[in-house]
Amino acid sequence: MSTNRILSAVVLAILTVCCACTADRAGVDEVPDDPRASEFDRSMIARTYELARTASRDGNPPFGALLVCGDSVVAEGTNTGMSTGDVTRHAETGLISDASRRFGRDYLSGCWLYTSTEPCVMCSGAIRWARIPRVVYGTPQNMGGQFQEIPCREILERIAPQTEVIGPVLQEEGREIRSGFRRRDWKGKEDRPK
Numbered sequence: 001m002s003t004n005r006i007l008s009a010v011v012l013a014i015l016t017v018c019c020a021c022t023a024d025r026a027g028v029d030e031v032p033d034d035p036r037a038s039e040f041d042r043s044m045i046a047r048t049y050e051l052a053r054t055a056s057r058d059g060n061p062p063f064g065a066l067l068v069c070g071d072s073v074v075a076e077g078t079n080t081g082m083s084t085g086d087v088t089r090h091a092e093t094g095l096i097s098d099a100s101r102r103f104g105r106d107y108l109s110g111c112w113l114y115t116s117t118e119p120c121v122m123c124s125g126a127i128r129w130a131r132i133p134r135v136v137y138g139t140p141q142n143m144g145g146q147f148q149e150i151p152c153r154e155i156l157e158r159i160a161p162q163t164e165v166i167g168p169v170l171q172e173e174g175r176e177i178r179s180g181f182r183r184r185d186w187k188g189k190e191d192r193p194k
């Protein structure tokens, strides 16, 4: 192989690696807001951020969710994992659990779920069992690689392909709320008795 061809191959390899790095960063940090979100969707996500702030003030992780049926908010919830000691009380699982007992599971299959952060694996499972047809989330799970969760779209495509997923929506505000939690969360870990 000539020197020129070797140099060309090296340059091509470097460019390929750089492009891949840029694409990865864009995938993690720079996912644009979903243009399919309506004004109503945005107002509901803004409400989930208020709920997330309430959760934080109560000493819980800052996550909020609500259910809309027709044009009405029929239930709201927050993460209560710290205050109850129940690690399964994420905003979405708590909301679905309480609402299904209150309204019945058939009712939930006509509701839309709005949540401040993209549903995790556990919450995606609850969404599937409640047969919720539409999910709108505010902030992506993966903020700069902190959490390496499976995107809820991938999960729901497999287990509930009829469920429409919209998001992220108003993610800048949600990232701000979550970044405060991350700092507090790490401090808690440092303070934890050995």
Ligand SMILES: [Zn+2]
Pocket (backbone or CB within 6 Å): 090, 091, 092, 093, 119, 120, 121, 122, 123, 124
């Ligand atoms: Zn969850």
